[in-house]
Amino acid sequence: MLTRRQLIKSAGLFGLLGSGLSLKTIAAGNSEKKRVVRFAHLTDVHMEPELNAPAGLAKCLHHLQSQKDQPSFVMSGGDCIFDALHQTKNRVELQWNIWQNIFRQDNTLPIEHCIGNHDCWGFGQKEDPLYGKKYAMEKMQLTMPYRSFNNGGWHFIILDSIQPKADGTWYTCLLDDAQFSWLQQDLAATPLSVPIIVVSHAPLVSAATVVTDNKFKDGEGYVIGVGNMHMDSPKIIELFDQYPNIKLCLSGHIHLHERVLYNGVTYISNGAVSGNWWKGMRYKTDNGYALVNLYDDGSFDDEYVSYGWNA
Ligand SMILES: [Zn+2]
Known part of the structure; x- marks a missing residue:
């Protein structure tokens, strides 16, 4: 009955x-989840006049904008230009001009920027007003190198991974004290019901960084350089552990596509538009970009897409 x-x-x-x-x-x-944001994550374009890089970026932009399910904006993960660290101002300007012209001609989507190490100019030419990060910030139209905003019910935090060394000559990947306290305050001010996505140029957590490029040294084990991954990851993870609403961290820098799940946070490095700096694939990661979907229940998906570039 x-x-x-x-x-x-x-x-x-x-x-x-x-x-x-x-x-x-x-x-x-x-309870069916609803997609609230879809964007393209493009990182490590490394624009230069050589190796057909301008045509490569144009092809990538056309590819992502001709997706049947189009992203609503481009998240640029940094290293837009090939290199500004050791180049003359003319060379840096040339690379930025190519980048900007291509985005003007071949892209209609809004763009959000995250600063990469190669975007920072001429550590060593301190007298120039555009020295260091200011050049990149001007080209990216940023008033602060790090920031946060809300979109579709998600909280986006864009970090600035790149800090000059004390002698000003080279970069290290970490958050300086001012940025770390800002991050603490920004997280504390975000309700736990709001899912958070963090974007940085250098990975906060990466496994591929450790196992590629023959980093094993006899008697020492795996040794990774100061420029490969955030040096302050333990401190950042300890902070993240207090916020179960941090769901996803995206990065570039290593030109490899990988995904690590640690303490409930997914860390994804989304390859590189330039692949192996426009010379083909880097290990098994093809030239590509990612399509990222964020949902109202705090879940997400990330698909790495090859745009069919032949070096
Ligand atoms: Zn980089």
């Missing part, structure tokens, strides 16, 4: 089936 409860349930079910809804829809009910 059916109970009253079961009877109502089955009547409801048949009523719904009669109305044309599939069983799958009914099973999901109102």
